[in-house]
Amino acid sequence: MTTHPHPVDHELVEAAAHVARTRCRGDNHTVAAAARAGDGRIITAVNAYHFTGGPCAELVVIGAAAAQGAYELETMVAVGDRDRGVIPPCGRCRQALLDYFPALKVIVGTGERLRAVPVGDLLPESYVWHDHQLDG
Secondary structure, eight states: OOOOOBOOOHHHHHHHHHHHHHHOOSSSOOEEEEEEETTSOEEEEEOOOOTTTOOOHHHHHHHHHHHTTOOOEEEEEEEETTTTEEEOOOHHHHHHHHHHOTTOEEEEOOGGGOEEEEGGGGSTTOOOGGGGGOOO
């Protein structure tokens, strides 16, 4: 179900862009992500590229947030290095984000067309991981 976009958290986009500009160097770290926690904090992280499928920046943010005691994330964005701008999450990240934070908004698009959409809109008719954990 497609819903109307939510306001874009430009501070969050800039936080991810800043990390991408200043911390993504070489082929090991090429994407930065930032998430707005329920208490307003911004948590940032970078990917850990590896030929075995190292974690994307969005997944590293989930762990970094938990390590900082932030278990509710409201909005997330990923930004590529070398001025690639906002990049959408891959399929694996979309599924993980939906499973961890079903109400999460994800910032996607480029330039003037940035928008914040519910993560479920990025993965319509998705598998619901929690369904297989229900009792009886």
